[in-house]
Amino acid sequence: MSPIAIIALIIGIPSLLLLAYVFVRGSTGLRRYILTRIVLTLPMIFILATMVFFILRILPGDPVSSALGPKGTPEMIQSIRTQLGLNDPLIVQYGRFLWSMVTLRFGNSLVGGHRPIVDEMSERFPATLELIVPASILALLVGVYGGALAAAKRKRALDFSLRIYSVVIYSLPIFWFGLVLQLFFGVRLRWLPISGRIDAVIGTSLKTITNIYSLDALLTGNWPAFFSVLQHLILPTLTLGLILSGVFVRMTRINVIETMQADYIAAARARGIRERVLIYGHALKNAMIPVITLIGLQVAILLAGAVLTETVFSWPGMGSYLVERISARDYTAVQSVITVFAMLVALISLAVDVIYSLVDPRVRY
Amino acid sequence: MAKTKERPSEALPEGATWEVELKRIGFVRRILTARHWYGADWWFVTISTVAVVVFIIIALFPGLFAPYSPDALVGPSFLAPGASVDLPVLIVPQSSTVNKLQDLAVPESADRPTVAVEQGLPTAGALNEESQKIDEVIKNQPGGLRLRPIIDRYASLEETLQAVVDGKDKAAVVQTTEFNKVKAQFPTLREAAPVSGTAATAGGFLMGTNDIGQDVFSRLLWGTRIALIIGFSSSIISLLLGVPLGLLAGFAGGTFDRLLSLLMDSLYAFPGLILAIAITAVLGPSMFNIIVAISVLYIPTYYRIVRGQTLSVKEEVYIEAARSIGARQLEILRRYIFPNVIPSVAIIFSVNVADAILTGAGLSFLGLGLPPTLADWGIDVARGQRFIQTAWWMITFPGLAIMLVVLAFTLMGEGLMEIFNPKLRER
Amino acid sequence: MTEDILYSIRNLTVEYRTRAGSVQAVDNVSLDIRRGEILGLVGESGCGKSTLGKALMRLHTGPARITNGELWFDGRDLMTLSDREMPDVRGAEIGMVFQDPMTSLNPVQKILDHLTETIHTHEPETSAAAARTRAEELVERLGIRRERLNEYPHQMSGGMRQRVMISLALALRAKLVIADEPTTSLDVIVEAKFLDLLRELQKEFGLTILLITHNIGVVAEVADRVAVMYAARMVEVGDVRDVFADPKHPYTQGLLRSVPNIKLDGGELYKMDGAPPSLLHPPKGCRFHPRCPFAMGICSVEEPSLDAVENDHLASCWLYRDVAVKQEARNG
C-alpha cells in the first residue's frame, strides 16, 4: 500500500466515524448543516482549480519550450506538446484537467525521471503534514493561552506585551524568522540541526511506512530515528507555529474581551463566580466558537508559511516541491500541487466548520 | 434628505453614550481626545507614522543616505559589521628610500616602476585607484614625473614578497595583517605608508559587507525603494479594483453578488503566496509581474469590507429613504456609503501595504520575482542563507528592515483602526 | 413603626467614565430596603435604575465606578469588603435576575451546570449528587420539569429561562433578590404568571425583592413600596398605596398620569413635556425643574433634599418645604 493511501486511511477513518456519529446523534438541523457545508466545499475546490488552470494556460509563456530550454528544437517541442495534449482545444484540456482532479491522477512530471506526480507527492505530502500539524497545535496553544491571559490582564503590562508580541510576530517575515532561529540555535549554540527531516546516517535505518517519519519511527520502534526526527522538527515547528500564534493571540484576546461584556458573564458574576473561572471557563469557551471559524481562515497563512518554512529548512514537503518544480518549469506538477493545496484549504475549512457545529450547542441541536 | 427626525425621549442603550458623543465632537477634537483615551494606541500611531514617513523619504532618496551605490564592490567580502578594513600597505626593502606610493614616481622617459601584488585580492584595485589619483596630481606639476606602476601578480603572499626581496619588483602592496603574519620570514623588508584606494578608505561598514564585497547597509537603504514600490503599487491596484467591485456587488445584489462573492471568498481563503508563486512563475520574473501577482491577492480584502458596509448602509438608508424624497443612488453613494467606507478602506490600505511587502519579500526570497542582482531585501536574505555559517549580518539586517517597515505600516493601520473606527475596533 | 431594614444605601454615587466626560448615573442616592418587602424601583429609561441595582452587588466593571457611598447590607458595609470577599456575597446572600433571559444564560452551558456551578462555588463541599437533587427540587418548585435541566438555554422559551434565572438567584437562599426588569421581554400572560410566582416565592421563602422596572403597572400589582428615580436622583419613596393615591413629586404625578391602566383622575392620557436631561450636563438645582409645571425660582438654584413629606412618604421637592427652610437654603 502506498504511503499516501495509509495516510488517507489514518485521517479518513476517524473523520468518517466522527461524521457518522454526528449524523446519528445530531438533529436534522445539524445533518442538513453539515451536508450543505460539504456540498458547498465542492464549488470552492472547483473555482480554485479552475483559476489555477486558466492562470497557467492563459498567461503568456510556453511550458514545454521553457522546460526544454535552448536545446529544444521546434519539432521536439511540437511532439511533446502533442504527447501531453497541449495542442488540443482548451476546453478538452480543461475537461481532462477536471477529470484528473476527480481521479487524483495528475499525469507524469515534465522533467527529471518523468515519474507520476502522484508518486512524487506521496513522498512530499507526509512531510508537509508532519510540519503543519505540530505547528498548528503549537500556534493554538500559544495563541489561545496567550489571548486569554492578555484578556484577563486587560490594559496591564502583560496584556500590552502580548499585544506587542502579536503585532511583531505578524510583521516578521517567516523565512527570516526561520533563519534567525537557525543562526541562533543551529549555528551559534549548535543545539539543533538546521535542515532536513532526519539525520542522514540514522535515516538509512528508518523503514518508511507512511512517510511521516515520526510516526514511522514510533511504529517500528526505532528510537534513535524518532529522536533525530524530533530534533529536526523543533526549529521548523517553532518557526511556523510561532508566526501563526500571533494571529491567534489577537483573535482570542479580542473575542474573550468581547465575551466578557456579555450579559451572561455579568449574570454569572452576580452569582459569585470568580473572575478566573469567568475568564478561563465561561468566556474562553464561548470565545472559542468564533475563534474556531477564524482558524479556518488562517489556513492560508499556515500553508503559505509552510512553503517558505520548507524552503528555509530544506524540508522536502509540498512547498519545497512546488518551488523546485517552478524553477524546473514543470507546469504539470505545478498545476497539480496547487490543486492539491486548494483541496487542502477546502477540506481544512470543512473540518473546521464541522468541529464548529460540534462545539456550539446552538448548531448541534 | 430631510433634517434628522426628532428622536423620542428614549435614553441611549447601555454603553452607547460615548459613541454618540464621539460623533458629535469634530474630527480634530477626536484625534485629541484619542490621545487621552487610547494612550498607547495614540503613541503607536504617532511613532509608526513618523517611521512610515522616514521610510518613504529613504525610498525616495536612498542616494542621500547610502554611503555607496548598492551594486558597487566597495570592500572585502564578508567583512563583519564595524570591523575595520585590513588596509593595503606598501612594502619596500629596508634599504629603499621609498616611503609612500608617490615616491615611486619616475620621469616619463624612464622605465615604469613594477609593483608586486597577490592575485585575487582587492589590493591591486586599491593600488590602481591610488596611483591614478596621484598621477592626476603630479602630471601637472613641474618635474615631469609620472606614476604608472606595472602590476605584477603572484600566486601567494610569499611569492609576492620574495619578488621584492629578489629585486624583481620595486615594492609590493599587501594587506597589513597578512604582512604582519609573515614579517619574521622577510627581515629585509619593511612597511611603508598604507595605500588607500576607495576600497580601503572605509573605516569599517556599519552592517558589514556581503559575499562579493557590497555594502550591506547601502543595499538595505536602496532596498526600501523596491519594497515600498511593491507595497504601494500593488495595494493601490487592489484598492482600485476591489472597492468598485465591492460597491457593485453590494448594490446589485442577486446572482451577480453571489457569484462574485463565491469567487472572492475562494480567492481569500487560498494561500496568497502560493497563488502569487503560480502567477509570477508563468509571467516570468519582473517587478511589474510581482506587483500584478500581489495585487490580485488582495482584491478580496477590499471587496469584502466594502461590500459588507455597502449592504448594511443600504439597508439603513433604504428604510429612511422610503420616508423621504427618493434619494438617488449616487446621492446615497456619496452621502452615506463613502463616508462610512473611506475610513475603513484607508485603514485596510495601510495594513495591506504591510502584507504586500511581506508577500513580495517572500516571493523574492524564493527567487521568483525579481532579477537576482537587484538590491532587494528578500533577495539579500536568500543570498545570506548560503553563508549562514559565516556571515550572520547578511541575513539579519535585511530581514530586520522588512520587519520594521511591515511593523510601521501594521501599527499605523491598527492604531488608526482603534481610534477612528469603533466598529472595526478589536477585530 | 420602625421596620427591620435589610439593605441601607447611603449617599451612593456611581460614575461612568466615558470618552465624552464622566457621567454620574447614580448621584448621591439613599434608600432603605426593608426585610421581607417587595420594593419597586421605577423611573424612565436611562435614569440609572440598572446602575443602582448593579451597584448593590458592587458588580460594576470597566468604565463604571462607585465613587462614594455606604452599602449597609444585613449589618455590614459592603464597601469595606475586598474584591476577594465580594463574590461570597454575590449569589449567596444577594441574587440577581437580569432583564433579558435570552442573553443572561451561558449558551454553551447546560441549565443543570448553571445551577450546580453556582452551588459548588459557594458550597464546595456539596457532593455532585446532592447539588443535582437540590437543583431538581428547586426548578420543579418553579414549574420546570427536571428533565429539562439537561437542555441548553437556547432550547427553552423566554418565560422558562426567566424562571431558571430566578432559580439561580434562589439556589443558595439569597436574602435579597434584585430583579432588573425581569418581565420586559416576556409577553403579558407569561408576565402575569411570573409576577404571581414572584409573590408566592416572596411569601414562601421570606424573600426581599428589589423590583426594578419602568412599568408602573407591575409595581402596582406586586410591590409593597415604591421608589421613583429621575435623572440619577431619588425623587420619591413611599408605600405603594400612598404614592399612587397621592403622588407628591411633580415627576411622579406626571409619570402616573401618563400610564393608561391606572385610574387616577379618569382623565385622558397625559404626555409629559420635554425629555430627560443628559446626565453629562444635568441641569442645576432640581433636575426636574425644566419640565416641572410648578417650577419656582429656587428650583433652578438649589437642589431639594429627600425628606419625609408625610409619615413614611419621602419626596425631594421644594413644594413641600416651608418658606423658612427655603429661605435658609437660599442664603446658606
Ligand SMILES: Nc1ncnc2c1ncn2[C@@H]1O[C@H](COP(=O)(O)OP(=O)(O)OP(=O)(O)O)[C@@H](O)[C@H]1O
Ligand atoms: N457602560 C456604560 N458606559 C457609559 N455610560 C453608561 C454605561 N451604562 C450606562 N450608562 C449611562 O448611565 C445612565 C444610566 O443607565 P442605566 O442602564 O442604569 O439606566 P436604566 O434606568 O437601567 O435604563 P433602562 O430602563 O433603559 O434599563 C444612562 O444614561 C447611560 O447612558
Ligand SMILES: [Mg+2]
Ligand atoms: Mg436598565
